[in-house]
Amino acid sequence: MINQLKYLSVIMLTLSMTACYEDTDVTFYEAGEYKGKFDPHSQTKEERSAILAKRFGQVQTDR
């Protein structure tokens, strides 16, 4: 019984230590270089330009 408890405590300790794992990936700074997340766009820039130009004509015309 005592042996079983010992094994159990070792397993519990191992599991609890595993939970303490910390991701150590760091972003190394390099001057003038953006290393953040990539900004995905659903449309190409030409498509977007055309859509937004049309929108401007619809909502921001002079009165």
Added chain:
Amino acid sequence: MARMKFLCDSERCIECNACVTACKNENEVPWGINRRRVVTLDDGLQSEKSISVACMHCTDAPCQAVCPVDCFYTTDDGVVLHDKDMCIGCGYCFYACPFGAPQYSQEGAFGARGKMDKCTFCAGGPEEDHSHEELDKYGRNRLAEGKLPLCAEMCSTKSLLAGDGDIVSELFRNRVVRREGRGESWGWETAYND
């Protein structure tokens, strides 16, 4: 290629602050932060002028130049955005910006300076379009919906313009020509014949 720009026509701005309200509501901007403000010069005098100011999405952005962790980037549309996961809230961009655009939310029990927040030209940020993360961190992504910033779209006098710089400047040039150097039809001269 389009370069998105704001332009505020001071002859038309009536200081209604609708742009400020629209921005706060659309982007769910936290309490104490204004991404856009209306600045009035010579308040109450005949020469009174108001302009609506936010991040101007500079072509050679000083905030981008001074950021010690380089968390800024410029999109294909010319919109200056930043990654809040990289921002350390140092405040250098606030000192560098000539328009006072960067804002800092109070975070934590002692109100420490949080991550920088600024106008995104309603273009969201570096998260998946229309995701919860994007809305929480940066606000609405209206550009991905084919719309322009709400502050400009709902400006009642069409004072605040937002869009491709070439189209905006063409529209403004036509206005200036039409005015022939005079102010718009309303104003002190009309109201008081002074």
